Amino acid sequence: MYNDTLVAILAYNEQKKISNVLTEVTKKFANVLVVDNNSEDQTLEEANKFKIFLVKHSYNLGKSESMKTALEFAKIKNFKFLAFMDADGQHKISDLINICKKIHEENHQLIIGYRENLKNLNLKKRLGTIILQKLFFFLYQKKVYDIQSGLRIFDISIENMIYWYSTGINHYFADAEITCNAVRNKCKIDQIPIETFSSEKYKGMNIIQGLYLMLMILYWRIFK
Numbered sequence: 001m002y003n004d005t006l007v008a009i010l011a012y013n014e015q016k017k018i019s020n021v022l023t024e025v026t027k028k029f030a031n032v033l034v035v036d037n038n039s040e041d042q043t044l045e046e047a048n049k050f051k052i053f054l055v056k057h058s059y060n061l062g063k064s065e066s067m068k069t070a071l072e073f074a075k076i077k078n079f080k081f082l083a084f085m086d087a088d089g090q091h092k093i094s095d096l097i098n099i100c101k102k103i104h105e106e107n108h109q110l111i112i113g114y115r116e117n118l119k120n121l122n123l124k125k126r127l128g129t130i131i132l133q134k135l136f137f138f139l140y141q142k143k144v145y146d147i148q149s150g151l152r153i154f155d156i157s158i159e160n161m162i163y164w165y166s167t168g169i170n171h172y173f174a175d176a177e178i179t180c181n182a183v184r185n186k187c188k189i190d191q192i193p194i195e196t197f198s199s200e201k202y203k204g205m206n207i208i209q210g211l212y213l214m215l216m217i218l219y220w221r222i223f224k
Helices: 017-030 042-048 063-078 093-105 123-140 156-162 168-184 209-222
Strands: 006-013 030-036 055-056 079-085 108-113 152-155 189-194
Touching: 006 017, 006 063, 017 030, 017 093, 030 042, 030 063, 030 079, 042 055, 055 063, 063 079, 063 108, 063 156, 063 168, 079 093, 093 108, 093 152, 093 189, 108 168, 123 168, 123 209, 152 156, 152 168, 156 168, 168 209
Parallel strands: 006 030, 006 079, 030 055, 108 189
Antiparallel strands: 079 152, 108 152
């Protein structure tokens, strides 16, 4: 399905779940890339059991740099679209199919899958998602329900319009930065509701990082 699309799965210490994710994804997509961010467990060995593309970082570079690795790989292999999904099983393959279907059938450049039922998220993520949504609308005057969603697809031709620089301790900010850049540069964006399963509480941003992200959203609006 969709031979012009690369599905990138970013993984770090996901040996317990990566096999189930890849089993489902490889049934529907011919081109799948796992970027292993120097996992300390058997993630790489589990992923290597599947007929996929596989890249391993020599150091833990964070999510943002892993996304850039996937983008560079997609460009080298001349894919038209790049889709991202998480390696921990929180995204459904049917939702991945839906965002791919939408970008192929409609005239959009970026499709974001937004978490419609926030009750599936822990309290920290639920509140953070709502606050970011309201702040984003206030600053950018566009209702994007889930600027941090990890399930998304974009046309690689808009790379220069959405390119992200978040790195280091800000590596979780990449999805939000892409969204901010896309809206600011008037990319053709659409959103579809998706179902998610709650991930481990230790994953994602802490409160300090969340506050910092809010400042960065303001910075991207004013200075970029």
